[in-house]
Amino acid sequence: MSRKKVLPLTSPRRRLRPLLDALPHSFTFFHVDLKTGSGFDAVSLTFGQPDVVVNCAALSVPRVCEKDPDSAMSINVPSSLVIWLSSFSEKKGTLLIHLSTDQVYEGVKSFYKEEDETNPVNVYGKSKVAAEKFISEKCSNFAILRSSIIYGPQTISPVPKSLPVQWIDSVLANGDARWLSEGKQMQLLLNVGGPDRVSRVQMAQVVADIRGYNPSLIKPVSASSVDRGVMSPADISMDITKLVQTLNIHPVAYKDGAKLTLAA
Numbered sequence: 001m002s003r004k005k006v007l008p009l010t011s012p013r014r015r016l017r018p019l020l021d022a023l024p025h026s027f028t029f030f031h032v033d034l035k036t037g038s039g040f041d042a043v044s045l046t047f048g049q050p051d052v053v054v055n056c057a058a059l060s061v062p063r064v065c066e067k068d069p070d071s072a073m074s075i076n077v078p079s080s081l082v083i084w085l086s087s088f089s090e091k092k093g094t095l096l097i098h099l100s101t102d103q104v105y106e107g108v109k110s111f112y113k114e115e116d117e118t119n120p121v122n123v124y125g126k127s128k129v130a131a132e133k134f135i136s137e138k139c140s141n142f143a144i145l146r147s148s149i150i151y152g153p154q155t156i157s158p159v160p161k162s163l164p165v166q167w168i169d170s171v172l173a174n175g176d177a178r179w180l181s182e183g184k185q186m187q188l189l190l191n192v193g194g195p196d197r198v199s200r201v202q203m204a205q206v207v208a209d210i211r212g213y214n215p216s217l218i219k220p221v222s223a224s225s226v227d228r229g230v231m232s233p234a235d236i237s238m239d240i241t242k243l244v245q246t247l248n249i250h251p252v253a254y255k256d257g258a259k260l261t262l263a264a
Helices: 013-022 040-047 062-067 069-076 079-085 123-138 164-173 200-211 241-247 254-263
Strands: 006-009 052-055 095-101 142-147 187-192
Touching: 040 079, 052 079, 062 069, 062 123, 069 123, 079 095, 079 123, 095 123, 123 142, 123 187, 164 200, 164 254, 187 241, 200 254
Parallel strands: 006 052, 052 095, 095 142, 142 187
Antiparallel strands: none
């Protein structure tokens, strides 16, 4: 198999710094403005047509999106990226893997399927729905992945934000993808998450059980009593049957994942 040219996109640059420090100097990095598309021409000249683009770039803090909906839409709907990809040969067909969110769902029921209606309750979710629609209409080769809470071991060079399991562990301690398209085009939408439906309280209880912390330290509160600065969907658990059937993978249960995370 020939080597694939993979172009990952993420933002902002300060979040990339730990990754840049950990990667070999032979890697080439580009600054791209997703609002205007500035910088993509430099990628074309140096990199050529990528085989795969993994788009993780987003304005992803819901309360920030709520305060600046124009920026949320212009960044989260990858119009400049899609236009740039359309300038290449369709015969080769770059695969666009786009990271979406479970917040496209309204949150009024459990285990949403990909075919269920999207009815987001905040600007962040609305921008992600708009992105999915734009990609579906304009791209011929794509996979959209609706992610849930992302957790796992710390990266090679630590990221500058709290990871969920590690954050729960630190609070309680103080008493307070494997597949690529081989030439075959696709138009795919998948829910991506674990097999469990767990609340944040249950996540904390699992960490307490693994570590042997006092479970009384965990004080459940009503979600409506927490001011996040933005409306949040109540239950956006997702049905991952299609993910399992399509990719023939079996995501680990949260308890097993938490054990692996804390053991790393």
